[in-house]
Amino acid sequence: MMISRISIIIVLSCIITSTRAYDPDALQDLCVADKSHGTKLNGFPCKETSNITASDFFFAGISKPAVINSTSGSAVTGANVEKIPGLNTLSVSLARIDYAPGGLNPPHTHPRATEVVYVLEGELEVGFITTANKLFSKTIKIGEVFVFPRGLVHFQKNNGKSPASVLSAFNSQLPGTVSVAAALFATEPALPEDVLTKTFQVGTKMVDKIKERLATKK
Structure with missing residues (x-):
């Protein structure tokens, strides 16, 4: 009986801990x-x-x-x-x-x-x-x-x-x-261009075109 009660307490403690707010x-x-x-x-x-x-x-x-x-x-x-x-x-x-x-x-x-x-x-x-x-x-x-x-x-x-x-x-x-x-193409300072070209397997012209279009949104 004591072991069962201890098990319930442990389970409830885990539930309370897992459901607490992030803030x-x-x-x-x-x-x-x-x-x-x-x-x-x-x-x-x-x-x-x-x-x-x-x-x-x-x-x-x-x-x-x-x-x-x-x-x-x-x-x-x-x-x-x-x-x-x-x-x-x-x-x-x-x-x-x-x-x-x-x-x-x-x-x-x-x-x-x-x-x-x-x-x-x-x-x-x-x-x-x-x-x-x-x-x-x-x-x-x-x-x-x-x-x-x-x-x-x-x-x-x-x-x-x-x-x-x-x-x-x-x-x-x-x-x-x-x-x-925005995190990839509009950061300040900008990500290195070769990081973007290698990541997306595209040329620098395509990367520059995306950056230009995102810049016009600001």
């Missing part, structure tokens, strides 16, 4: 981000309690579709700690993504969070790629949900003829985004 756990009720402090160490320092207001926990920026003016045909509006100081240390954030007809949120990763998307409008083709180079993709519609595991390359594309939008949830106050194309 540091909060040790107080509130730690509203004080961005004026100038210091940032794995999060923002806390604002003085006397200076906290309800506005620190409010953001209206994702209530309406964003204006889409990117060449990819999508626009991301983040609702993270940079927009909502009250999210500091709470390990959660949102984003709204709007897509023009045929619009694409290009392949990218979130190094600090798993993402869950909920379709508000339209129909999208979504997918992610594992470290074994296996693609998991699906068409999702209004009211449906899809999950992108933390750190894996993923995308969303509006295959319809009407606008589409999703609400994304993250288990991080600031999940970060690494765009695959």
Whole structure:
């Protein structure tokens, strides 16, 4: 009986450990981000309690579709700690993504969070790629949900003829985004050209052409 109880405790401990948030756990009720402090160490320092207001926990920026003016045909509006100081240390954030007809949120990763998307409008083709180079993709519609595991390359594309939008949830106050194309072809300073030509098995003219096209997006 004692061995069984010990086994249960060990299993529960493993489950709790594996499901904890990626961001540091909060040790107080509130730690509203004080961005004026100038210091940032794995999060923002806390604002003085006397200076906290309800506005620190409010953001209206994702209530309406964003204006889409990117060449990819999508626009991301983040609702993270940079927009909502009250999210500091709470390990959660949102984003709204709007897509023009045929619009694409290009392949990218979130190094600090798993993402869950909920379709508000339209129909999208979504997918992610594992470290074994296996693609998991699906068409999702209004009211449906899809999950992108933390750190894996993923995308969303509006295959319809009407606008589409999703609400994304993250288990991080600031999940970060690494765009695959920009990370390879638009870094500063630039990656050595021979790294890119050997990686993609193309000539320097093709690499330069991609860099030029990405530069026009800025």
